[in-house]
Amino acid sequence: MSDTEALYQEIILEHNRKPRNFREMPDADRTVQGRNPMCGDALTLWVKWGDDDRIADVSFKGEGCAISKSSASIMTTAVKGKTRAEAAAVFEKFHNLVKGTLPEDEQKSLGSLRAFGGVARFPQRVKCASMAWHALKSALDGDDRIVTETSDPTGAPGEGAWA
Amino acid sequence: MTNATIDLVSIQDFPLLAANLGLHYLDSAATSQKPRAVLDAMIRYYTHDNANPHRGAYALSARATERYHEARETVAKFVGVKDSARLIFTRGTTESLNLVAAAWGRANLGAGDEIVVTGLEHHANFVPWQQIARETGAVLRICDITPEGRIDVDKFSSIVGIHTKLVAFGHVSNALGTINPIAELSAIARRVGAVVVCDGAQAAPHLPLNIDSLDVDFYAFSGHKMLGPMGCGVLVGTRALLETMPPYQTGGDMIEFVGDERTSWNVLPHKFEAGTPNVADAVGLAAACQYLDRIGMANVRRHEQALTALASQRLSSLPGVKVHGPASTERSGVASFTVGEIHPHDVATILDEAGVCVRAGHHCAQPLMRRLNVVATARASFYIYNTPADVDALVAGVEHALEVFA
Numbered sequence: 001m002s003d004t005e006a007l008y009q010e011i012i013l014e015h016n017r018k019p020r021n022f023r024e025m026p027d028a029d030r031t032v033q034g035r036n037p038m039c040g041d042a043l044t045l046w047v048k049w050g051d052d053d054r055i056a057d058v059s060f061k062g063e064g065c066a067i068s069k070s071s072a073s074i075m076t077t078a079v080k081g082k083t084r085a086e087a088a089a090v091f092e093k094f095h096n097l098v099k100g101t102l103p104e105d106e107q108k109s110l111g112s113l114r115a116f117g118g119v120a121r122f123p124q125r126v127k128c129a130s131m132a133w134h135a136l137k138s139a140l141d142g143d144d145r146i147v148t149e150t151s152d153p154t155g156a157p158g159e160g161a162w163a
Numbered sequence: 164m165t166n167a168t169i170d171l172v173s174i175q176d177f178p179l180l181a182a183n184l185g186l187h188y189l190d191s192a193a194t195s196q197k198p199r200a201v202l203d204a205m206i207r208y209y210t211h212d213n214a215n216p217h218r219g220a221y222a223l224s225a226r227a228t229e230r231y232h233e234a235r236e237t238v239a240k241f242v243g244v245k246d247s248a249r250l251i252f253t254r255g256t257t258e259s260l261n262l263v264a265a266a267w268g269r270a271n272l273g274a275g276d277e278i279v280v281t282g283l284e285h286h287a288n289f290v291p292w293q294q295i296a297r298e299t300g301a302v303l304r305i306c307d308i309t310p311e312g313r314i315d316v317d318k319f320s321s322i323v324g325i326h327t328k329l330v331a332f333g334h335v336s337n338a339l340g341t342i343n344p345i346a347e348l349s350a351i352a353r354r355v356g357a358v359v360v361c362d363g364a365q366a367a368p369h370l371p372l373n374i375d376s377l378d379v380d381f382y383a384f385s386g387h388k389m390l391g392p393m394g395c396g397v398l399v400g401t402r403a404l405l406e407t408m409p410p411y412q413t414g415g416d417m418i419e420f421v422g423d424e425r426t427s428w429n430v431l432p433h434k435f436e437a438g439t440p441n442v443a444d445a446v447g448l449a450a451a452c453q454y455l456d457r458i459g460m461a462n463v464r465r466h467e468q469a470l471t472a473l474a475s476q477r478l479s480s481l482p483g484v485k486v487h488g489p490a491s492t493e494r495s496g497v498a499s500f501t502v503g504e505i506h507p508h509d510v511a512t513i514l515d516e517a518g519v520c521v522r523a524g525h526h527c528a529q530p531l532m533r534r535l536n537v538v539a540t541a542r543a544s545f546y547i548y549n550t551p552a553d554v555d556a557l558v559a560g561v562e563h564a565l566e567v568f569a
Contacts, residue, residue: 008567066568
């Protein structure tokens with residue numbers, strides 16, 4: 001398998017074509033933006049907490065390459081229903097996977113996220129695969145108050161960020 | 164194809180390319196590869212002539228001063244500037260433009276004044292004007308572009324008015340390769356007496372250039388895009404403005420006399436070159452100019468035009484591929500393209516596996532990308548060492564991307 005075949009696996013291409021949970025969420029508890037200033041790619045991530053402190057719903061919108069879009073899509077399917085701690089643990093493993101530092105025997109538990117193992121051969125694409133996850137991490141780390149940040153899916157920065 | 168597209172230079176002149184024969188380097192609009200002559204000139208300077216110029220009373224320092232002076236003369240002659248004292252060495256185009264915005268802008272702009280830029284600009288010729296406008300209370304006005312990616316000259320003419328103090332435009336667009344009608348734009352600015360700034364970063368490496376014959380007040384370019392080393396560029400200004408505007412940075416070398424409370428400035432060009440100058444890189448840039456001069460800039464232009472036409476025609480014939488910007492005859496050696504719905508980063512990754520280096524992204528031109536209504540493009544850019552074989556590899560790579568994303 002060539003490096004690009006390892007990168008662009010069928011499941012990645014499929015989620016790129018038909019991203020899951022690709023929608024705005026007006027009643028979200030957290031709205032977080034992920035941006036990659038190097039390339040201009042941007043996404044907005046919405047998270048809604050359930051009464052049991054699990055992720056009741058998670059969705060995203062934005063512009064990006066196949067890697068960033070499919071990564072966000074598969075991420076939403078992977079973390080729905082998880083607690084903060086569980087989601088953070090998956091992020092940790094995923095991050096190690098795309099950096100190429102996750103031991104083989106630990107990869108199994110990642111399920112379809114394993115498809116991103118090929119990213120490790122493209123160090124310059126690790127950021128693409130991780131952008132949505134960093135946005136999720138920031139949603140997990142935040143407190144429970146409802147955030148009213150801009151939900152502009154083009155990912156324009158909040159007012160305070162402009163100079 | 165004409166013979167102009169092959170063997171303009173020997174690949175053996177370029178150590179990096181000679182050592183990577185499978186590489187198809189199509190990102191010269193970002194930075195060019197360096198000929199051995201440039202690297203040798205820099206090593207020769209450091210191994211034979213290195214000392215701090217304009218300082219020592221000893222022969223070695225005098226030699227370093229002489230090398231620096233020769234470099235300035237050589238570069239000035241190459242770009243058609245007779246009075247070399249009005250050629251300032253900077254770190255590159257970005258610093259050159261920031262110099263004008265900060266030094267001229269802070270002293271001359273105020274509330275109600277207008278700065279006119281275009282939607283085609285690189286961030287280096289956009290953000291400094293935006294920020295100096297915010298600082299001084301001036302208004303930044305952005306001239307729109309046509310759907311083909313040209314500056315809309317009629318709109319430009321209607322925006323430039325009695326409040327316009329400065330206009331800034333690129334000679335050649337980095338993102339699309341559009342060659343702008345700079346004489347026409349300058350003439351419009353002159354009607355209202357505005358200062359004219361031209362970003363020549365993408366022109367000096369690719370087009371025959373005679374700055375003295377251009378009606379501009381400031382012209383900026385970078386050495387590293389024209390075979391020279393990174394970290395050395397140029398600002399050419401008119402004597403009248405350079406002599407009357409305040410310095411950009413202060414310190415050693417740029418002073419005439421330092422009193423306890425006041426300081427007087429050195430003459431041009433030293434007034435704008437504070438601190439120890441970057442002699443070795445200036446020497447390298449001079450060697451690059453000599454290398455280009457031996458080839459002849461008209462030949463450079465012809466070579467790039469043939470490759471750009473070939474690439475544009477072949478890319479456009481692929482399903483879903485769109486080459487952005489005006490016709491290839493009106494562009495420098497740039498083919499900026501999108502491949503259907505495939506994101507340019509994915510195209511670039513697949514091209515990379517075939518050894519084809521292209522830039523993918525917003526090309527430091529986000530205002531332009533918004534106006535073209537694209538998030539990003541892939542950009543192939545050509546230079547003297549490229550051949551039709553590079554175009555073949557590019558086209559084959561894009562075909563492969565179409566298969567992967569079918």
